[in-house]
Amino acid sequence: MIYTVTVNPALDYVIQIDQVDRGSVNRSGDCAFLAGGKGINVSRILNQLDTDNTAWGFVGGFTGKELVRQLNQYHIVNDFVKISDPTRVNVKVHAQEETEINAAGPNVTNQEITAFKARLADLQKDDVVVMSGSLAPSLPADFYKQLLPEIKAAGAEFVVDTTGQALLDTLAYQPLVIKPNHHELADLFQTTFETDAEMLAAARKLLERGAQNVLVSMAGQGGYLVTKEQIYHAKAAIGTVVNSVGAGDSMTAGFVGTYRQTGDPAASFRMGMACGAATAFTQDIAVKGQIEAVLPQIKVEKIS
Numbered sequence: 001m002i003y004t005v006t007v008n009p010a011l012d013y014v015i016q017i018d019q020v021d022r023g024s025v026n027r028s029g030d031c032a033f034l035a036g037g038k039g040i041n042v043s044r045i046l047n048q049l050d051t052d053n054t055a056w057g058f059v060g061g062f063t064g065k066e067l068v069r070q071l072n073q074y075h076i077v078n079d080f081v082k083i084s085d086p087t088r089v090n091v092k093v094h095a096q097e098e099t100e101i102n103a104a105g106p107n108v109t110n111q112e113i114t115a116f117k118a119r120l121a122d123l124q125k126d127d128v129v130v131m132s133g134s135l136a137p138s139l140p141a142d143f144y145k146q147l148l149p150e151i152k153a154a155g156a157e158f159v160v161d162t163t164g165q166a167l168l169d170t171l172a173y174q175p176l177v178i179k180p181n182h183h184e185l186a187d188l189f190q191t192t193f194e195t196d197a198e199m200l201a202a203a204r205k206l207l208e209r210g211a212q213n214v215l216v217s218m219a220g221q222g223g224y225l226v227t228k229e230q231i232y233h234a235k236a237a238i239g240t241v242v243n244s245v246g247a248g249d250s251m252t253a254g255f256v257g258t259y260r261q262t263g264d265p266a267a268s269f270r271m272g273m274a275c276g277a278a279t280a281f282t283q284d285i286a287v288k289g290q291i292e293a294v295l296p297q298i299k300v301e302k303i304s
């Protein structure tokens with residue numbers, strides 16, 4: 001089983017508008033409340049790939065009810081801890097450019113945290129736990145790291161989609177995959193890359209520090225997968241970018257879902273690239289037909 005963890009999910013309020021005049025009353029076009037949060041996006045893609053998964057996290061209030069309603073509609077199995085504060089609403093303004101305002105999130109009590117940690121007792125060998133997204137403000141900064149010993153003790157694998165020191169702190173526990181984009185990878189080493197070779201050398205250092213696989217995403221410029229045995233490269237799919245929100249989550253989901261089913265890093269990388277692009281080319285998170293339409297474009301080449 002794959003468990004996705006979204007401790008700070010959101011209803012994404014997506015507003016279409018031609019133009020935003022700051023300081024004035026603006027009138028929008030179409031608007032929609034979409035179940036969001038990085039782990040939930042991972043679950044949505046896993047479902048499209050027919051990969052069993054359960055969404056964990058915290059939900060509360062009228063916004064949390066709507067979020068769970070949508071997940072049930074998508075047939076996403078979910079087992080959230082109910083909290084008394086309402087789930088946040090993140091505002092995504094799609095005008096000439098994309099502007100996002102992500103709310104801080106609800107207060108989560110110690111009792112609610114304890115109820116969440118009890119979920120880990122369900123973990124079994126070979127399960128995968130994918131933890132993604134920001135922490136609600138009342139959670140400790142090392143919340144994800146606190147969960148790792150129990151996950152590993154159960155014989156399960158994990159992925160933490162985070163950046164900076166929080167990401168480095170997970171490496172000793174041997175994450176199944178980490179997925180920094182090329183800017184985040186450079187930031188980890190407080191540098192900028194002049195060449196792809198420098199970037200790949202940095203990715204290899206993360207393998208040495210414990211990561212099992214390093215996916216380096218570069219949006220429209222393609223991506224690399226660095227494993228202990230090989231380096232793979234793929235060009236990005238060609239298409240019109242409609243909404244890049246969730247492209248990274250989709251890539252993680254495509255990789256993890258396929259890896260869990262096949263254990264094949266190159267096939268998993270290819271599916272990750274396809275899922276990321278399919279989401280970038282659509283208004284919402286991609287569905288199966290859109291992923292299948294992009295997949296033939298993705299050619300994975302072994303470069304060493």
Ligand SMILES: Nc1ncnc2c1ncn2[C@@H]1O[C@H](COP(=O)(O)OP(=O)(O)OP(=O)(O)O)[C@@H](O)[C@H]1O
Binds near residue numbers: 217239
């Ligand atoms: N313009 C694009 N054209 C083709 N594919 C894209 C494009 N943007 C994103 N993708 C796909 O999505 C994957 C993830 O995108 P990106 O590198 O932007 O990750 P990210 O920074 O984690 O994304 P985000 O935070 O926006 O969700 C890319 O590796 C690629 O497969």
Ligand SMILES: O=P(O)(O)OC[C@@]1(O)O[C@H](CO)[C@@H](O)[C@@H]1O
Binds near residue numbers: 249
């Ligand atoms: O505030 P966080 O947790 O970092 O990111 C939350 C979020 O921007 O991530 C998803 C896209 O990746 C959206 O569905 C959601 O609103």
